[in-house]
Amino acid sequence: MDALLPYLVLLGYLAAALGFFTWLARLIRRRGTAGAGLAAALASYEEAFRVTSHESHHEIRAQAERKTPADSPDGWRRRPRKG
Secondary structure, three states, rough: OOOOOOHHHHHHHHHHHHHHHHHHHHHHHHHHHHHHHHHHHHHHHHHOOHHHHHHHHHHHHHHHHOOOOOOOOOOOOOOOOOO
């Protein structure tokens, strides 16, 4: 029995840690605070290590937020099809 005691203690600690993280995940989901924190962390990572990806992300968001479609450089605009 003495040989199994360290394994049982380790198993108990792992079960306690798993239970704590499960409780924490439920609490964060209930409060809805996970999205903003995770988005901020990923945005800072993108800005620091993937500069072109970060710039592209902001450009894509700016394009999506435009109300009217932008004209092409030669002034041509696609008209919706009838029918």
